[in-house]
Amino acid sequence: xxxxxxxxxxxxxxxxxxxxxxxxxxxxSDYALGWFRQAPAKEREFVASIGRSGATDTNYxxxxxxRFFISRDNAKRAVYLQMNNLKPEDTALYYCAxxxxxxxxxxxxxxxxxxxxxxxxxx
Numbered sequence: 001x002x003x004x005x006x007x008x009x010x011x012x013x014x015x016x017x018x019x020x021x022x023x024x025x026x027x028x029s030d031y032a033l034g035w036f037r038q039a040p041a042k043e044r045e046f047v048a049s050i051g052r053s054g055a056t057d058t059n060y061x062x063x064x065x066x067r068f069f070i071s072r073d074n075a076k077r078a079v080y081l082q083m084n085n086l087k088p089e090d091t092a093l094y095y096c097a098x099x100x101x102x103x104x105x106x107x108x109x110x111x112x113x114x115x116x117x118x119x120x121x122x123x
Contacts, residue, residue, distance in 0.1 A: 008117030021096030034105035037092035
């Protein structure tokens, strides 16, 4: 499964940003999807996941709750991460991931990864 992220950029504290992840060659409806991030000198961490059923099956890390929102569009073969009220601590390389199970994503062991898109939040 090839996953291609886009949308990362330099923004200011308090700004909003939408990350996109496309899988042009895949039927994404078969997969649970998620977003991870890795800040400099830190381990990669789970951010959000969405199950195959969509909006009724989402999970977030505590730091993302009420600020970040994950969604998917199976017809467009894409998953999105809406990020609001961005903070400098959100600065990281953001990765898209896919697996047949949500559990694999939430435990950091998805089968498929994208290459990442950089988000930098200036103070």
